[in-house]
Amino acid sequence: MLDITLLRKDLAAAVAGLEKRKKNQPFLDVHAFTALEAERKILQTRTEELQARRNVLNKQIGPLKAKGESAAAETQALMTEVNALKAEQETQSARLDAIQPELHALLLAVPNLPHESVPLGEDESGNVEVRRWAPNGGAGAGATPLAFAPKDHVDLGAPLGLDFEMGVKLAGSRFSVLKGPIARLHRALAQFMIDLQTERHGYTECYVPYIVNAESLRGTGQLPKFEGDLFAAKKGGQDGEPVPDTQALYLIPTSEVPLTNFVRDEVVPESQLPIKLTAHSPCFRSEAGSAGRDTRGMIRQHQFDKVEMVQITHPSQSYEALEAMTTHAEAVLQALELPYRVVLLCTGDMGFGSTKTYDLEVWLPAQDTYREISSVSNCEAFQARRLQARFKNAQGKNELVHTLNGSGLAVGRALVAVLENHQNADGSIRIPVALRPYLRGAETLSA
Structure with missing residues (x-):
């Protein structure tokens, strides 16, 4: 299996290497890979943003609880937001977890890249x-x-x-x-x-x-x-x-x-x-x-x-x-x-x-x-x-x-x-x- 990092860093070079094997034979579904990678990046960024926001809010909730009744409404509002963030984060994380096997399945069908010393040829x-x-x-x-x-x-x-x-x-x-x-x-x-x-x-x-x-x-x-x-x-x-x-x-x-x-x-x-x-x-x-x-x-x-x-x-x-x-x-x-x-x-x-x-x-x-x-x-x-x-x-x-x-x-x-x-x-x-x-x-x- 190819290193996914190689595909992420220079997809064009990897595709060019694969095309040396046989012309007109798509070894990698570039469209599917690009779409999954784009979605993965968005989801990863969003889950990190959600976790960061939850961390900020959780730090605020503790002191507000200590104030008692005077801050009860504000405390409840923050807790509601934290719960909503948590639910969204779990949804995003579940989809992120599902993308990994999809990427893995794509890569399992991709052959190895030829060494630079291998002669070019169709058959x-x-x-x-x-x-x-x-x-x-x-x-x-x-x-x-x-x-x-x-x-x-x-x-x-x-x-x-x-x-x-x-x-x-x-x-x-x-x-x-x-x-x-x-x-x-x-x-x-x-x-x-x-x-x-x-x-x-x-x-x-x-x-x-x-x-x-x-x-x-x-x-x-x-x-x-x-x-x-x-x-x-x-x-x-x-x-x-x-x-x-x-x-x-x-x-x-x-x-x-x-x-x-x-x-x-x-x-x-x-x-x-x-x-x-x-x-x-x-x-x-x-x-x-x-x-x-x-x-x-x-x-x-x-x-x-x-x-x-x-x-x-x-x-x-x-x-x-x-x-x-x-x-x-x-x-x-x-x-x-x-x-x-x-x-x-x-x-x-x-x-x-x-x-x-x-x-x-x-x-x-x-x-x-x-x-x-x-x-x-x-x-x-x-x-x-x-x-x-x-x-x-x-x-x-x-x-x-x-x-x-x-x-x-x-x-x-x-x-x-x-x-x-x-x-x-x-x-x-x-x-x-x-x-x-x-x-x-x-x-x-x-x-």
Whole structure:
């Protein structure tokens, strides 16, 4: 959530920053905000005037009461005026209290402002490639074509136990079942990623709930704007009554949500920063805005696994942490010997809560293109303001932390990339060296 003080001090500058994201898309109802702010100022001024007048009159009433009958009429007149002022003040205060949630609701729908270093652009065509890497050439190298016509992961996976028909039978479209060799490979990838992030990069491994309350999702920005992308976990009320919104539960779209909420309503000692957390979890997304996209295979599923990285940092260290977290995700791809590139997202392609984002895109031979496998974002204080996540600074004052999140990596997409990049002509899969200890030393995977 944006700082309301920023909007009050320079609304035009804030609107200009928001307009960098996508043209012709009103992120803030400026008219409603301006009207509420104007009313708030009038009410606040009036309530202060009323309180000041009451204070003056109350000081006069005491001495008049002491005079007894001689000042009874004057005393009564002042008391009548005080009561009228009190009634008006209560009315004004009630409206002032009602305006605050209205302003808050407006701000909950407003995305973060892009960092000054983010390139301008309408959509993904405005993204800027930062670097690329390939196993044989290292930094700057592109992917080397296979010596034979590559199969895609669907054809490669089927003999290894990738079963989309069973997924449809059990749950519907965009679900899959993994059995036998491919299930072991999927598990090995997740274990490898968690070990790398904890042992090499110092993250604390966590096990988190896969179902969270609405407050947790509001804190990280999924609610209220993206409710259509979530799976609600229905919970029956007593005697068939509907469950209040305050008790609504949702399947997590990413473990970023529970991990970041660790610091909700907390004041963290500055000495504990940065807090570095990671978790392997399933993620559940309805993909409401992706109808017709990536319907073949595992690229876009309603349920997929991901190893998430979250950092809670001092504001002065968040951009250094963003660069470090990007290399932490890159380390997984390099260890798996997968060609990839790093892309800086433009203003029109960034996520709702992000102020700056790097995407990692892995090479998929069968598609002859790079596809996103990780996003690493700095949200600055945007989530922390919603979460009221703070630390006590050197001056002893509470200050908002900065939050960052990134995939380290999406397990299903890593599985796709391993299958396609390490396929042999006979359909078997060469297992990357770093992954072999997790598969009992096996060098290849075959049916």
